Amino acid sequence: MADKLRIGDAGQKGKGVFAAERLLPGELVVDYAGEEKWIWDIPKEAWQYAFQVDYDRYVLPPQGSFGWYLNHSCAPNCVIMGRTRIVALRTIEKGEEVTFDYSTNVGWDGFAMDCRCGSPNCRHVIRSYRYLDRGLKGNYGACVSRFLLEKSAG
Numbered sequence: 001m002a003d004k005l006r007i008g009d010a011g012q013k014g015k016g017v018f019a020a021e022r023l024l025p026g027e028l029v030v031d032y033a034g035e036e037k038w039i040w041d042i043p044k045e046a047w048q049y050a051f052q053v054d055y056d057r058y059v060l061p062p063q064g065s066f067g068w069y070l071n072h073s074c075a076p077n078c079v080i081m082g083r084t085r086i087v088a089l090r091t092i093e094k095g096e097e098v099t100f101d102y103s104t105n106v107g108w109d110g111f112a113m114d115c116r117c118g119s120p121n122c123r124h125v126i127r128s129y130r131y132l133d134r135g136l137k138g139n140y141g142a143c144v145s146r147f148l149l150e151k152s153a154g
Contacts, residue, residue, distance in 0.1 A: 005029070005098065007069050012116050016071045016097045023092040030067045032084040034059045048113075053083055054147045055107050072126055073099035075119035079143035080104055089143070102126050104144040 004023060010016025023029065032051040042050055042060050049068050050058040061067030070078075070086065078100040079089045086100050099117070106128045113126045129137075129148045142149065 002066075005066050007064075007066065010069075010071055010097055013071050015069045016099075017066050017069050019092045019094050019096050019098055021094050023088045023098070025088050025090050027088045028085060029078050029088055029098055030061075030070055030086040032059045032061060032067050032086070034061065034084075051084070052105050052107060052145065052147075059084065071097065071099050071117075072102040072115065073097075073117040073119055074101065074115060074122045075117070076100045079140065080145055081143065083146055101140070103129055103132050104140055104148070105129075107145070107148050 004019065004021050006018050006020045007015055008018050017030075032053070036053055036057040036059055038056060039047065039050065039058050042058060046060055046063075049063075050060050051067065052058050076099045077089055077092050077096065078086050078098055080100065081087045088098075092098060102113075103126055106126075107130075109128055109130065111126075111128050115122055115124050115126050129144060132140075137144075
């Protein structure tokens with residue numbers, strides 16, 4: 001996958017991940033598989049890069065990797081499949097920024113961050129999955145971190 005992605009300037013978001021060539025729907029973009037840790041075992045300055053895999057477990061991607069720089073969008077072109085995989089939701093053209101919706105991965109109720117995605121349907125604040133409206137949850141379906149789906153089903 002490394003030959004299909006590049007890290008570049010994403011404007012006000014800082015750095016981001018971009019398609020170096022066309023990506024097709026369902027194609028693996030980033031896999032956050034790695035050592036799972038408690039959030040308290042991850043340096044606080046790296047929390048913004050951690051990928052939540054369970055209510056009390058996170059994976060910190062290698063610094064400077066594609067996973068480190070994968071940005072949020074309220075109109076993402078990628079979704080979560082399974083525990084750690086980010087896949088293309090639709091065709092992503094060369095040069096397009098690759099994004100996913102952070103809310104589909106966060107189960108911490110106190111989480112809130114300003115959104116700078118710039119999409120027409122921007123929610124302006126990114127919050128945990130439980131705060132997504134029912135329609136958006138329906139649109140995402142099973143393309144959400146498993147631990148969030150298990151919690152909402154129970």
